[in-house]
Each structure stands twice: as structure tokens, then as C-alpha cells.
Amino acid sequence: MDQNALKEQTGKESVKYIKSGMIVGLGTGSTVKYMVDELGKQVQEGKIKDIIGVTTSSRTAKQATDLGITIKDIDDVDHIDLTIDGADEISDDFQGIKGGGGALLWEKIVANASNKVMWIVDESKLVHKLGAFPLPVEVIPFGAQHVFNRLEKKGYKPTWRMDGDQKYRTDENNYIIDLHLGEINDPKALADELIHMVGVVETGLFLNRVNDVIVGTQNGPKVLHAR
Numbered sequence: 001m002d003q004n005a006l007k008e009q010t011g012k013e014s015v016k017y018i019k020s021g022m023i024v025g026l027g028t029g030s031t032v033k034y035m036v037d038e039l040g041k042q043v044q045e046g047k048i049k050d051i052i053g054v055t056t057s058s059r060t061a062k063q064a065t066d067l068g069i070t071i072k073d074i075d076d077v078d079h080i081d082l083t084i085d086g087a088d089e090i091s092d093d094f095q096g097i098k099g100g101g102g103a104l105l106w107e108k109i110v111a112n113a114s115n116k117v118m119w120i121v122d123e124s125k126l127v128h129k130l131g132a133f134p135l136p137v138e139v140i141p142f143g144a145q146h147v148f149n150r151l152e153k154k155g156y157k158p159t160w161r162m163d164g165d166q167k168y169r170t171d172e173n174n175y176i177i178d179l180h181l182g183e184i185n186d187p188k189a190l191a192d193e194l195i196h197m198v199g200v201v202e203t204g205l206f207l208n209r210v211n212d213v214i215v216g217t218q219n220g221p222k223v224l225h226a227r
């Protein structure tokens with residue numbers, strides 16, 4: 001099975017955890033796309049009823065709406081039962097990097113409002129230590145070059161996230177700076193440092209946020225319990 005087949009496997013498997021009547025956080029990315037497709041199918045077939053989706057990006061909102069899944073704004077629900085989202089890297093101790101698809105800010109807000117968070121990944125996303133995947137940092141456009149320069153001085157090897165020849169814009173119209181760190185020895189210290197830099201809105205470090213991980217493997221889906 002190639003990587004896409006593994007993403008499809010975990011995406012479809014995760015829908016088994018969505019029960020009728022739930023308020024479900026719908027993540028973003030190529031793995032989540034398979035999950036939302038399967039959820040839409042089961043909603044259309046009447047196998048899952050009365051669910052409400054809270055989406056983490058305009059992309060997922062469009063996909064879910066097109067499939068007939070009822071969507072509500074995050075501020076129109078008082079909680080989310082379960083959020084299912086992708087991840088770019090998950091370390092041995094279940095810390096994560098997210099935001100490869102640019103949706104980290106809304107994803108973190110939705111995760112924070114969720115009773116349970118499940119990540120769905122293919123086995124290539126499991127790593128010993130975080131950092132080989134570039135760490136996304138969302139910054140407001142005003143003064144963003146100064147933030148970039150500061151990150152460069154710190155030796156964090158920043159690059160602008162691009163969309164063709166323009167800087168990539170998030171759903172909040174912000175920019176993303178990717179940090180090429182190689183290895184992150186202390187994710188908590190780094191997250192604290194970055195979030196306190198003026199102009200930084202959020203980072204792709206998702207620490208102590210996940211409850212369960214479904215991993216797509218050559219031997220079928222494997223569930224890991226983080227906490």
C-alpha cells in the first residue's frame with residue numbers, strides 16, 4: 001500500500017468513532033479529506049444521523065457542506081464531542097507538529113474546545129523526536145519581516161510559506177513562516193519562546209493535545225492511546 005492508501009485506511013477507520021448526535025470537529029488535510037468523504041457517505045445513507053460538524057478550515061467547510069454534512073460555527077456550539085484531525089509528525093511521547101496544510105490556528109482552537117481529540121496519520125508520521133518536518137509559525141502580516149529576521153538570528157532557518165509567487169495566506173489572512181529545525185529537543189520551551197514573540201499568532205506545536213491516534217499501517221489500522 002502506498003502512502004495515500006494508508007491515509008485512506010486511517011481516514012475511513014476513524015469514522016467508526018463518530019456516533020449519531022455528536023458534535024464533531026473536522027480537521028484539515030489530505031488524510032482528513034478521506035474521513036470527511038466517508039462521513040458524508042454515511043450521513044447520506046442515513047447510517048449516522050443528526051451530527052453537527054465544526055470545521056478547521058474553509059477547505060473542509062466547503063467539502064463537508066457539499067456532502068450535506070450540517071456545519072456550525074465554533075461559537076454556535078458550547079462544546080465539541082470529538083475532533084478528528086491529521087498531523088505532520090507525532091513523537092514517541094505523543095507531541096505533534098501540525099500546520100503543513102496551513103490550518104494550525106483554527107485547528108488548535110477547535111482542539112481546545114474538544115472533549116476528545118483523535119489524530120489520523122499514516123505510519124510515516126510517527127517519529128522519535130519532532131523537528132524533521134518544518135515547524136509552521138503563523139504571524140500577522142504587519143511587521144512580519146521583522147519576526148522573520150529575528151527567527152533567522154536565532155538560527156531557526158525560517159522560510160516563507162509560498163502560494164505560487166505570493167506569500168501564502170491562512171484563513172485568517174496571516175502569513176506562515178516555516179522553521180527548518182531538524183530536531184526539537186525541548187518542544188515546550190520552544191513553543192513558549194515562539195508564542196511570546198510579538199507578531200506570532202500561533203505555532204504548529206500541538207503539545208498534550210491528543211487522546212488517541214489511528215495509524216494506517218501495512219497490517220491495517222492501529223490505535224494508540226496517548227492519554
Ligand SMILES: O=C[C@H](O)[C@H](O)[C@H](O)COP(=O)(O)O
Binds near residue numbers: 086103104
Ligand atoms: O494544516 C494542516 C493540518 O495540520 C494537517 O492535518 C496536517 O498538515 C496533515 O496533513 P495531511 O493529512 O495532508 O498529511
